[in-house]
Amino acid sequence: MNLFDYVDSKTQEHLSDLYEFLRIPSISAQSQHKPDIERAAQWVAERLRRVGLDSVEILPTKMHPLVYGESLHAPGKPTILFYGHYDVQPADPLDLWTSPPFEPTLRDGQLFGRGTADDKGQVHIHIRALDALRQVTGKLPINLKVLIEGEEEVGSENLWDFVQANKARLKADALIVSDTSMLARGVPSITYGLRGLNYYQIELTGPAQDVHSGVFGGAIPNPLQVLTELFAKLHDKNFRVAIPGFYDRVATLSRAERKALNALPWKEKEFRKTVGAPGLAGEKGFTIVERLWCRPTLELNGIWGGYIGEGAKTVIPSKAYAKFSTRLVPLQEPKEIARLVERQIRRLLPKTVHCKFQTLSMGKPWVAAYTHPYFQVARDALEKGFKKRAVFIREGGSIPFVTQMHDTFKVPCILLGFGLPDENAHAPDEHIALENYFGGIKAVASFYEGLGNLK
């Protein structure tokens, strides 16, 4: 039996095993889910053992454990480090899910559930590809190191300490990650650029306690109002981030790259449909693809303060809060950007409020030349697995680990993404297309096989 026939013959087994994984609510941001995080780590370790990896370990960190395993029995063949994450985003707002977030549900060829696309489904593609290679050929065609973490959705801080302390152990000829999306349905894609991410939170304090808006209104600073005025000043009328120095290090796109990116089979109509807003917005002077992949942003991710319950409460609150983030592009420096953001916010705020500013996480942007032969093997494998032409793309999201690994080991990072942009990663009704999940298993198996055949 060849690899693809084997994969096709195990459809039910792939899915029932994936369902088990998806049912564990391993939300890394919420401390009450710590036991689920532990269960998910154990589940991954058990699966790595089953597909034949040696010395599989669950490695505790200051927060959530890492899972590591390896198979080094292919002398002379490439050594590949595969990275993924078993943690997921919070599931709220729960009332907007059509089926429960942790009860995987099939509808119209899509599998719905938190983590289906980001990233449990994609990690599982690799587990099943390794299983197929083992069942069909009896061995792995390459040397493989697998590192699956539990803090990707909260900034991957402890992962990095681990890598620094284990450079020799993790050394490989390439890094493979499946945590991104394809350009569109039917367009298998290799991502060669990611934005970086800094995440911030501020707390503004006006009056020392909540006060009556009738008795005090008109003469005291309202922190909610101050918050709105602050964020209104952080963009200019062309949707550029209005923070001095923010764009100073942003690399200009080459004419060739700009042309290549804008020639991709990317459909604005589909994008508009996915967004579903009355209109689009964004930085003047750039196409939508450029705005999404190659331009930095500052976005509010959450705001709150005052009375947010049913009905009316005539209060001026003591405090107002915002969570927000900057997406960074080459060659912006996260630490410098965090400094510029905080400086400008403190400069803009009136003296009538106190401000507590926190940088919750920082991550660098990344972009790679895709000239290494492994990229060609990856492209061929995608085209075999999906029976479609594959393309090279960038992405607007962030995987700090990729940047860090690239900076540390100076090896190719190959991002084989099997999600789709409209699959609601980080939102209610997250899902993955079954055709991409199954195509992904075939492509990844082909990719490892192809790397083993490289002369």
Add this chain to the structure above:
Amino acid sequence: MNLFDYVDSKTQEHLSDLYEFLRIPSISAQSQHKPDIERAAQWVAERLRRVGLDSVEILPTKMHPLVYGESLHAPGKPTILFYGHYDVQPADPLDLWTSPPFEPTLRDGQLFGRGTADDKGQVHIHIRALDALRQVTGKLPINLKVLIEGEEEVGSENLWDFVQANKARLKADALIVSDTSMLARGVPSITYGLRGLNYYQIELTGPAQDVHSGVFGGAIPNPLQVLTELFAKLHDKNFRVAIPGFYDRVATLSRAERKALNALPWKEKEFRKTVGAPGLAGEKGFTIVERLWCRPTLELNGIWGGYIGEGAKTVIPSKAYAKFSTRLVPLQEPKEIARLVERQIRRLLPKTVHCKFQTLSMGKPWVAAYTHPYFQVARDALEKGFKKRAVFIREGGSIPFVTQMHDTFKVPCILLGFGLPDENAHAPDEHIALENYFGGIKAVASFYEGLGNLK
């Protein structure tokens, strides 16, 4: 025994009865407290019966019941309508209360608990004053109608329908309300002006569902950002409300009134201490007292949207929300202001978001000349009860009923307030000073007695 000696002799009885009332969490804005609202109405009705009112009734409305009772056995004497409310504001944020909001607690001469100042404590002052008159003199010196409602904190809508349908029954020579504050500790006060209140809520929708801020950020409308830009445009740099037409009908203060208000024993230092903010704010060209009592405002009361939990979530939400209100002054018209506010908001919003605009409630401002003899009786009664000079003041809060009654019956409205501005009405740790609670009982008893003695 004279009236004041009687009041002094019943200190424990006053308080233990008040505690019972305060322990009922009669929050009108939250539907889960409906049974508590019913209990509070029954409690009030029972007390009105005990002090000798006839035909006490609990009158159902579309939302929360009214309590009504009367005593009309003083022919030739004035007929007074006393109005108060038994409902209270929501108690959240609960974690900021030093003692539980519905467990009355004495500390340093202050009684803490939701409703102590606004308005259960002040309603109770009248109940105890009536009790004292009855116990000491055997009868009421005037004709009295008492109307206590349960929707003051949510806009008093059904109260007004009741008044319209019962004009003959409610007819009186004056309206007495105790739901305001004294100017300061030791300064008994009669309020002759109130601001009106319109309360609004908006819901902005950008993308059709929450989306990943990396995958979509930079090219789509973020409703949180749009919300901040909207509210930043609703004030100008002089803290004036930037809504065309908003100030068109605002009456100019007379030189005499301006002088009188600014000569009151009002202490800015105390005010700053109460607020506890790093600085004050407000409309240029007006003193703090004028800003608080005589100038209209637009204040955010609550904002929310996106991820507001622990840690980070890289989301651009579909929706952003704000609750906000305008305080109105003579001669602004609530309906016109609501129209102007909605028109300006729709004008300012970009076409990239949908907006749902709601006016949750509307209420007119009120101001009275205090030349009627009843005002002098009130002043004398306050000076007797408190042994201090009494003053005439305005207030920044809103009691829609006062305006409506004044417009309908064209009779004097006399606002005898026994709260203090720093007693956290509508905020955690609401309280009332015991000296004002006891002084209030004496003043109200004196007032009713004085009205009975008027020739």
